[in-house]
Structure formats: C-alpha cells, structure tokens
Amino acid sequence: MSRAKIWTVLMLACAAPVFIATPGCEVPTDMPPGNGNDPVYNNTTDRTNNNASFLGADACGACHPGIAAEHSIHAHAFQLNRVEGGPPEFPEEADRAGVPNPPDGVDWSQVSYVIDGYTKSAQFIDLDGFVYVTGTNGLETQWNLEFPPNGTEAGFVEYESGRTTPKPYDYESFVRHTTGPQPFDADNPMFQENRPGFAGTWEEAGVQCEACHGPGSKHVPNPPARNAFVDTSAKFCGECHSQPFDSDGSAIEAVDGFIKPYAQYPELLASGAHAALSCLTCHDPHKSVTYDRENALRKTCQDCHPTQDMARHQGLTFVRGDYVEQLSCESCHMSFAARSGSQGAVDTVGSVARVGDTRTHIFRINPSNTDFTAMFNEDMTEVAKDANGRAAVTLDFVCLRCHNGVGNAFELTVTSASAVTATMHPDGP
Numbered sequence: 001m002s003r004a005k006i007w008t009v010l011m012l013a014c015a016a017p018v019f020i021a022t023p024g025c026e027v028p029t030d031m032p033p034g035n036g037n038d039p040v041y042n043n044t045t046d047r048t049n050n051n052a053s054f055l056g057a058d059a060c061g062a063c064h065p066g067i068a069a070e071h072s073i074h075a076h077a078f079q080l081n082r083v084e085g086g087p088p089e090f091p092e093e094a095d096r097a098g099v100p101n102p103p104d105g106v107d108w109s110q111v112s113y114v115i116d117g118y119t120k121s122a123q124f125i126d127l128d129g130f131v132y133v134t135g136t137n138g139l140e141t142q143w144n145l146e147f148p149p150n151g152t153e154a155g156f157v158e159y160e161s162g163r164t165t166p167k168p169y170d171y172e173s174f175v176r177h178t179t180g181p182q183p184f185d186a187d188n189p190m191f192q193e194n195r196p197g198f199a200g201t202w203e204e205a206g207v208q209c210e211a212c213h214g215p216g217s218k219h220v221p222n223p224p225a226r227n228a229f230v231d232t233s234a235k236f237c238g239e240c241h242s243q244p245f246d247s248d249g250s251a252i253e254a255v256d257g258f259i260k261p262y263a264q265y266p267e268l269l270a271s272g273a274h275a276a277l278s279c280l281t282c283h284d285p286h287k288s289v290t291y292d293r294e295n296a297l298r299k300t301c302q303d304c305h306p307t308q309d310m311a312r313h314q315g316l317t318f319v320r321g322d323y324v325e326q327l328s329c330e331s332c333h334m335s336f337a338a339r340s341g342s343q344g345a346v347d348t349v350g351s352v353a354r355v356g357d358t359r360t361h362i363f364r365i366n367p368s369n370t371d372f373t374a375m376f377n378e379d380m381t382e383v384a385k386d387a388n389g390r391a392a393v394t395l396d397f398v399c400l401r402c403h404n405g406v407g408n409a410f411e412l413t414v415t416s417a418s419a420v421t422a423t424m425h426p427d428g429p
C-alpha cells in the first residue's frame with residue numbers, strides 16, 4: 001500500500017462526529033518529515049546554537065528526565081567509556097554488555113578508555129591514547145560480547161594483527177564516539193588529556209545529548225527560546241551511520257564478504273522505496289533497539305505493509321541450542337549481512353551461510369540462484385547496485401542463516417532456496 005493510501009485510511013478511521021481525542025489518531029509518524037504534521041522545531045540549521053558551549057548530559061537530564069532515562073541505556077551513551085582502575089560499569093538492563101578483564105598482560109591501571117563493550121565488541125586504549133592492537137604485542141586485544149544470533153561466545157580475539165605500529169585513537173576514530181569532537185589542527189593544536197594518541201579533543205565521551213542537539217549553554221537558562229538544534233533527516237544520522245564518516249551515502253562499503261559497520265544510511269538509500277523514509281520514521285532517536293526493543297521502534301513492518309504475510313513462516317520458531325528466534329519480517333528482510341565484531345562459525349551456521357552481527361537496512365532480497373559474490377562489485381569492496389541504484393541481499397545471508405542443517409530448520413542450498421522464493425509471499429505485497 002502506498003503511504004498516501006495509508007494516510008487516507010488513518011484519516012477515515014479518525015473521522016469522529018465530535019472532535020475528541022481518538023486513540024491511535026495522533027500525528028502519523030510514517031509520513032516523511034516536512035509534511036506539515038511533524039512537530040515544528042525551532043532551530044533546524046544552527047548546530048552551534050548561536051555559539052553556545054557544552055554542558056554535558058547530566059545538565060539536560062535535570063529537565064528532561066524521561067528522555068535521559070531512555071538515552072541512558074542506548075548504545076550512543078557508551079561508545080567511549082572512561083576507565084577508573086576497574087571495568088567500566090553498564091546499566092543492569094544491558095544483560096550482554098560488559099568487559100570483565102583487559103587483554104592478557106595488561107592491567108586496568110594501564111587502560112584509559114574502553115571503546116564500546118556495550119552491544120558487539122570492545123577495544124582498549126592505553127594511557128598514551130593508543131589502541132592496543134594484536135600486531136604490536138601478539139596479544140588478542142578485542143573483546144567480543146556474547147552474540148547469540150551467530151553463536152559467538154564472549155572472549156578475546158585478534159584485532160589488527162597486521163599492524164606493527166601503535167594505533168592512535170585519532171579524529172577519524174573518535175568522531176563517531178564522542179560529543180563535540182575537534183580534529184588536531186592549527187585552530188585546535190591539542191591532544192585530549194595531553195595523551196599523544198588522542199590527536200584532537202572532545203567535550204564529553206560517548207554520543208550524548210549535545211552531539212545531536214548542539215551545545216546547551218544558551219538553551220538551559222531560557223528554555224522557551226528553544227535554542228536547541230534538531231535535525232530530523234536521514235542524512236543527519238548518516239553522518240555517523242555511513243562509511244566513511246559524513247559520506248553522501250552513495251557507496252555501501254564492504255570487506256571480507258560482509259558489509260562494513262556504520263552502513264545504515266547508504267543501505268537505506270539503496271533499499272528501493274524505503275530510501276524516501278527518515279531513520280526517525282521507524283526509530284525513536286533516544287531508545288535502544290538492543291536493550292529496549294519493545295519501545296524503540298515507532299512503526300512495525302505490518303503498519304505500512306498490512307496485507308503482507310509471513311512468507312510461509314507464520315508462527316514458526318527457529319531453535320539452535322540455547323538460541324531461540326520467533327520468525328518475523330526482520331528475520332528475512334534484515335539479515336545479519338554486516339559485520340562489526342564477529343561472524344558465525346562453521347559449527348553454528350554451516351560452511352555456506354553468511355552471518356555477521358549487524359542487521360542490514362537494504363530490506364530487499366535477491367531471489368536468484370547466486371551466492372554472496374554476486375552481491376558485491378568485482379573487487380568485493382562495495383555492494384553492487386542495479387540501474388536504479390538498488391541493492392539486494394543474497395539467499396546465503398537470508399535463508400541459509402537458519403536453513404543450514406545445524407538448528408531445527410531443514411538444510412537448503414542457495415539453489416533450492418531460490419526455487420521456493422518466487423512463491424514465498426502468495427498474497428503479494
């Protein structure tokens with residue numbers, strides 16, 4: 001159904017003889033921003049909020065406690081964590097989060113910060129601001145969190161084993177992990193905390209309130225002036241959620257036969273009809289999809305695709321050892337085609353299936369009898385697109401994730417999966 005039609009249906013359902021608040025008749029959020037029904041934000045252009053200065057997230061929480069509580073379990077808040085002699089502390093809700101120990105041979109007193117450690121994996125930074133890499137000392141320096149969908153168990157793995165020189169945690173690295181980042185240059189010839197590996201500075205560790213709303217010193221003393229920046233475009237989120245940082249989103253970068261992390265913006269642009277959506281159509285910007293899944297999404301697939309069925313998987317449950325997954329639209333249309341820290345091993349997903357640890361936003365599935373090599377360009381550095389700029393995910397990422405003979409789903413090959421995909425949605429879109 002087109003968005004225009006959905007809007008009409010909503011309007012009809014909401015037409016009541018007396019003008020009273022009818023449940024479900026709030027402003028529809030499936031409309032792209034700018035249609036006149038969205039809240040009107042006061043400052044949508046000046047990211048400096050009139051040259052204000054940064055106050056830190058605690059200051060915002062004083063008047064916005066609800067949003068602060070939501071944000072306090074979002075991965076944004078934990079992209080960079082200060083170490084004070086022991087492991088960083090994470091909220092209780094985050095059951096998979098945490099880094100029990102630094103790498104072998106390293107003591108917590110030799111660690112200044114931990115990068116992430118909240119949803120997928122963690123790296124460790126030394127007291128001089130350099131990231132511990134395997135190549136310089138032979139140690140396994142990346143901690144992978146447990147990741148049940150691909151069978152990864154918590155533990156240390158190699159990180160940059162080919163690198164023999166110290167790895168500075170430079171602007172390119174911290175720009176996505178901090179609030180108020182500034183590169184080291186003539187205007188800012190400074191190293192954060194005087195640690196030489198930190199080439200540049202930041203105001204607050206993690207992606208906190210002012211990373212998206214700009215510095216708050218002119219908003220707080222005078223809230224009615226609403227001097228707080230808000231940008232609702234996909235391009236805005238895409239600054240961090242694209243490779244390289246702040247790209248135009250024209251390329252979905254890939255490595256080792258997986259999409260690189262931070263690809264959501266270029267993926268969405270290559271998803272066909274969804275390219276017109278904002279991230280905020282589906283996402284609440286303050287709520288975690290990992291640790292607050294029930295509340296984080298504003299729209300389900302069925303809200304916009306009310307007649308689409310479950311493609312012969314209605315009510316089915318996938319089981320592999322302790323891992324249990326209720327089949328959903330996302331099970332097939334948002335497979336783990338991107339890889340951040342880990343991928344499924346042969347004993348959990350077989351030798352043909354491809355299972356990374358980050359869901360794709362390409363949504364479209366390529367039903368052809370072709371393997372993953374057809375999903376990428378010739379040198380496997382980018383996802384290939386058709387003449388209309390659309391990408392599509394191959395069946396070794398989609399169906400073979402489950403149908404590989406290890407769990408309770410019978411084994412399929414790309415060829416046998418392809419033979420049934422054409423008739424998977426008998427009811428049509």
Ligand code: HEC
Nearest residue numbers: 041042043059060062063209210213216220223224226228
């Ligand atoms: C002293 C209380 C107070 C503090 C502290 C505060 N806010 Fe607000 N904020 C408000 C009020 C009240 C409004 C609603 C203003 C209105 O609509 O008149 C608001 C509105 C906003 C808006 C919406 C702006 C718009 O155009 O509608 C954003 C975004 C925002 N605040 C972010 C922040 C951030 C980020 C911080 C921390 C730097 C912060 N606030 C700290 C009271 C506060």
Ligand code: HEC
Nearest residue numbers: 060061064067068071076207208209212230231232280285
């Ligand atoms: C990743 C970016 C991001 C971060 C981090 C973020 N916000 Fe927002 N916030 C947004 C966007 C985008 C909107 C407006 C659009 C929407 O909600 O769809 C918004 C809306 C708001 C609003 C106005 C609308 C409302 O729901 O009342 C307030 C107030 C606000 N944010 C405060 C905060 C505070 C306080 C924090 C930190 C605890 C914070 N935000 C962290 C992106 C962010």
Ligand code: HEC
Nearest residue numbers: 074075076079176207211237240262279283285288289290
């Ligand atoms: C300053 C950089 C930055 C900006 C701006 C940003 N993000 Fe993120 N976001 C990150 C990083 C880094 C992660 C963690 C890595 C990952 O999961 O891909 C993340 C994670 C997320 C997650 C997973 C959260 C969880 O707890 O499971 C969602 C959802 C998300 N971002 C949505 C958004 C949306 C929507 C916007 C725009 C309103 C946005 N981000 C803007 C850096 C950013």
Ligand code: HEC
Nearest residue numbers: 234237241264265268277278279281282289330357358359
């Ligand atoms: C059509 C709806 C939709 C749109 C549009 C959308 N997302 Fe998502 N996003 C989802 C759903 C659904 C999930 C997965 C939730 C789950 O894991 O069950 C998700 C998950 C994520 C994750 C976590 C991925 C992972 O596996 O770690 C990030 C990060 C994210 N989205 C960022 C974005 C950004 C940035 C944009 C805009 C460029 C965006 N999303 C647009 C629906 C959407």
Ligand code: HEC
Nearest residue numbers: 001002003030271272273299300301304329333363364429
């Ligand atoms: C805000 C509304 C909205 C949401 C939410 C939404 N879609 Fe869509 N989607 C559309 C529209 C509109 C189209 C184009 C018309 C159509 O095919 O029905 C579309 C098209 C598609 C297509 C075909 C893409 C192409 O152009 O070839 C797929 C696949 C798809 N959606 C899957 C999903 C899945 C899976 C979800 C949930 C994660 C989802 N959609 C959530 C609005 C939405």
Ligand code: HEC
Nearest residue numbers: 301305308309310311313328329332365367421422425429
């Ligand atoms: C078992 C896997 C699977 C599940 C579950 C699934 N789909 Fe699909 N879907 C597919 C495949 C495969 C295609 C591609 C068919 C083709 O191109 O021949 C597809 C195509 C689509 C399309 C494109 C239009 C079309 O019919 O060609 C839309 C939209 C869509 N699905 C939405 C959904 C929604 C919404 C849900 C959840 C209610 C869902 N799908 C559940 C496998 C699945």
Ligand code: HEC
Nearest residue numbers: 312316317318331332398399401402408409410417420421
């Ligand atoms: C998240 C896991 C998962 C994914 C992804 C998945 N399936 Fe399944 N599928 C299952 C499970 C579990 C069953 C039930 C198996 C059983 O009862 O023997 C099933 C059953 C089936 C059936 C039999 C359904 C019927 O009508 O009886 C077919 C055919 C099938 N899958 C094909 C596919 C294809 C093709 C894809 C990719 C487009 C796919 N599946 C993706 C888990 C999955």
